[in-house]
Amino acid sequence: MIPKLEQYATYVGKAQIRKLKEEAKPLKGRHISHINSVATGGGVAEILNSLVLLMNTAGIKTGWRLFKASESFFQVTKKFHNALQGEKINFSARKKRIYLEEIEKNSIMNHFDDHDLIVVHDPQPLAMIKHLKKKQTWLWRCHIDIKHAYPPVWNFISRYIRQYDGMLISMEKYKHSNISIPNFIVQPSIDPLSFKNRDLSQKEISRLLWKQNIDSDKPIVCMISRFDKWKNHDGVLKTYAKVRKKAKCQLVLMGSSASDDPESLQIFADVNHKVKKMKDVTLITHHDDFLVNALQREAKLVYQMSLREGFGLTVSEALWKKTPVIATNRGGIPLQVIDGKTGFIVHSPGQAADATLKLLKNPKLQEDMGAAGREHVKNNFLITRHLHDYLRIFNQYLPAEK
Numbered sequence: 001m002i003p004k005l006e007q008y009a010t011y012v013g014k015a016q017i018r019k020l021k022e023e024a025k026p027l028k029g030r031h032i033s034h035i036n037s038v039a040t041g042g043g044v045a046e047i048l049n050s051l052v053l054l055m056n057t058a059g060i061k062t063g064w065r066l067f068k069a070s071e072s073f074f075q076v077t078k079k080f081h082n083a084l085q086g087e088k089i090n091f092s093a094r095k096k097r098i099y100l101e102e103i104e105k106n107s108i109m110n111h112f113d114d115h116d117l118i119v120v121h122d123p124q125p126l127a128m129i130k131h132l133k134k135k136q137t138w139l140w141r142c143h144i145d146i147k148h149a150y151p152p153v154w155n156f157i158s159r160y161i162r163q164y165d166g167m168l169i170s171m172e173k174y175k176h177s178n179i180s181i182p183n184f185i186v187q188p189s190i191d192p193l194s195f196k197n198r199d200l201s202q203k204e205i206s207r208l209l210w211k212q213n214i215d216s217d218k219p220i221v222c223m224i225s226r227f228d229k230w231k232n233h234d235g236v237l238k239t240y241a242k243v244r245k246k247a248k249c250q251l252v253l254m255g256s257s258a259s260d261d262p263e264s265l266q267i268f269a270d271v272n273h274k275v276k277k278m279k280d281v282t283l284i285t286h287h288d289d290f291l292v293n294a295l296q297r298e299a300k301l302v303y304q305m306s307l308r309e310g311f312g313l314t315v316s317e318a319l320w321k322k323t324p325v326i327a328t329n330r331g332g333i334p335l336q337v338i339d340g341k342t343g344f345i346v347h348s349p350g351q352a353a354d355a356t357l358k359l360l361k362n363p364k365l366q367e368d369m370g371a372a373g374r375e376h377v378k379n380n381f382l383i384t385r386h387l388h389d390y391l392r393i394f395n396q397y398l399p400a401e402k
């Protein structure tokens, strides 16, 4: 059943829902669309799956368009993605050509004439604005940390960003001083009613894990992330190798690939090769929201030791399920992992191993951190707060029609 706005009152109270409805009222009848490049895999798709429905249940006509492109395009945009996160790349004329040609194709295939507002997510569809901007409002929603972008790519990308009416970023520190369009801070969120986050009974959890041959008699530690070099599977494998010398446990690595990420096969092959030599490691590569849910609930702790991170929805997902997180302090992670309270911030596999042993040996600490994590997410990172942020921004750009 599709969740209605009222159902979220269980988590945030009736007054909050009434407020959201009031904020949505002036936007009734407005036509808005989001556009991004993947339907599943990764945090953006995760958010849009819930947010777009919720905007419709709030009475705003909201669509979701997918940017359709070739493998070559996604190879180029993955390079852009890496460069925007600070990596030096070979930024050739060929890459620009491929990018701009697919942008033009998608611009021909999409029509926004009757729209009031378009939200473009991330760099893949960014430059469509140059072909399609008319009288509607265009907002660019950037989900990654672009503060230290590789200058040649930044110069190319930023000329399109400047054509937007506003830009939405996840954290204050991602603000770019040479972009003068209005910036809004919108932190990501999780949906407590989605397949991935809704309550599960112990029987359902056990069944989901049993189907993967996971016997939870041995304590589970896990990582759930796309196969991406910035996610640092290697750091988690090194941590686990250290932990295993001192405690009994098993590692579950779950990671599907996003369809716009051609590098993931190589990362997967590398991880697969390494885990073959290790004991009690389960590698899961198919997409299954209920299984993610069950794992995040059953695990004693979750790792998110990213080298770069936009926000890290996996962290909020685990905390919501009362599971402490051991993580690096990258991107939005420290907003979620309060060191010593909702989990541990670590700087090396050695520290991560120490934190793991501490948690594995101390169920009371696990429980206290779990309770603090759930409360922290409830107060800050639920989809209702996210909807409120969007409504506030939309109302600013689309004043009520008289």
Ligand code: UDP
Binding pocket: 041, 042, 043, 044, 046, 196, 224, 225, 226, 254, 255, 256, 257, 286, 287, 288, 289, 292, 310, 311, 312, 313, 314, 315, 317
């Ligand atoms: N995810 C998933 N299956 C996987 C790996 C990841 O469903 O095998 C989900 C994960 O639960 C989360 C999202 O993908 O909802 C990842 O979002 P995050 O912000 O952590 O990272 P991103 O992939 O966007 O960089």
